[in-house]
Amino acid sequence: MPPAISAPGTPSGTTPGPARSRLVVPVLAFCGMVVAVMQTLVVPLLPHVPALTGASAGAAGWLVTITLLTGAVFTPVLGRVGDMYGKRRVLLASLGVLTLGSVLCAVSSDIGVLITGRGLQGTALAVIPLGISIIRDELPAARILPSIALMSSTLGIGAAIGVPLAAVVTEKFDWHTMFWASAALGLIDLLLVLWIVPESAVRSPGRFDVPGTLGLTALLVGVLLAITQGSAWGWTSPRTLGLLGASVAVGLLWGWYELRTSSPIMDLRVSARPAVLLANIAALLIGFSFYANSLVTAQLVQEPTSTGYGLGASLVVSGLCLLPGGLSMVALSPLSARISATYGPRTALALGALVMTLGYVVRVFTSHSLWLIVAGATVVSCGTALAYSALPALVMRAVPVGETASANGLNTLMRSVGQACCSAVVTAVLAHLTFVAAGRTAPTLHAYLLIFVVAAGAALAALVVASFLPSDRPGRDAVRDGGPPGGTVAVSPPTRAARGNA
Secondary structure (H helix, E strand, O other): OOOOOOOOOOOOOOOOOHHHHOOHHHHHHHHHHHHHHHHHOOHHHHHHHHHHHOOOHHHHHHHHHHHHHHHHHHHHHHHHHHHHHOHHHHHHHHHHHHHHHHHHHHOOOOHHHHHHHHHHHHHHHHHHHHHHHHHHHHOOHHHHHHHHHHHHHHHHHHHHHHHHHHHHHHHHOOOOHHHHHHHHHHHHHHHHHHHHOOOOOOOOOOOOOHHHHHHHHHHHHHHHHHHHHHHHHOOOOHHHHHHHHHHHHHHHHHHHHHOOOOOOOOOHHHHOOHHHHHHHHHHHHHHHHHHHHHHHHHHHHHOOHHHOOOOOOOHHHHHHOOHHHHHHHHHHHHHHHHHHHHHOHHHHHHHHHHHHHHHHHHHHHOOOOHHHHHHHHHHHHHHHHHHHHHHHHHHHOOOOHHHHHHHHHHHHHHHHHHHHHHHHHHHHHHHHOEEEEOOEEEEOHHHHHHHHHHHHHHHHHHHHHHHOOOOHHHHHHHHHHOOOOOOOOOOOHHHHHHHHHO
């Protein structure tokens, strides 16, 4: 018999006192923002890494790529581990690894050590789905939607805030300072979680799926390496095509195994439900569209005035262009929760995708003025806040309560895949649509405008996907009651095995 599982919204485990219980959501949200800041921490530093470390520009690019790879691999895996062995326990381990990675980067200028440290930082991306799952397990039903809206938005909030903060530190202090600061923040997170956040009694019984984990790792690494390095290697090169072909083969074999094992690392039957599948497709498209805003804005305003469209802004000014968007995301997460509670998360997702589309339309026609660029970027961030806040509610209404962390881990993974695809598209477009201005090669204005059009198309596609999601009202009941309509809140290994053999 599987162990007893408490209903979501019912405090479980070692519940803190009333005063501390009110701090659970702020502490988890702070953890999420710190993790999101880590993802973009080195972006302003990248152009200077070769001079600072003696490494090549290609090696410097791995400071971003490695966090994407480790985050993609560990997010669904640690989500599953949290469902099985305790979400708070895995949350603490993730924050500990993040702190260790930050210290490694802070004490060295060797590119190999820096890449290793960044890889350790990337594993902490699992903090966000783990936090969402803890919120579902521990909070009263009335607080779940606004709390998960804030927690989900931290991924965008941290990214928007991290770039300007890192730019200021890079320009005013020794560059190791930002890694010491991130280590301090990681340690503060650890202490706050130990003090405030209770351990959930909700468990998903079964054994850990080692073969499935290895197969998922090989699949994700192969696909993401091909996507992130395809521009440098050549999209039709044997290395890129070989990786993609091998990934397809591994994916088919992995899927076959996962459908037949009693305790899979990822329940593909649950993931194939239309509500879950469509929510994950929407997450990929929203992640793509949002990341274009983060990648392109700072670079656009830094382009020299000799290009005819650039503003020649400093590193700090270009980073600050994203700050209003980050603050807007904080302010809008309660509104998104209210929309989800009143009209359903499908409506909130659709509205967010529509606002993002309109934001990019604004950007297409307002790329010569700093204030209009900031306005357009902020509109896109507002739409992202609405969409990101709705995604966990869409997932949770369709999965058993014992699989909340792993299901949200997969949804967060799909956002990361969307960001990887966006990075590849942006790199390819800016590298191929160029001209010579004042003796240097620079992207054309049309390159930037094309990126805005593609990002708008991704947001519009997410709007279409949202229209096919199931009706919202059952979703409201599912989030409140803790499971999919008519479903169960836990799936034991015998049930899943029997279902697989049917």
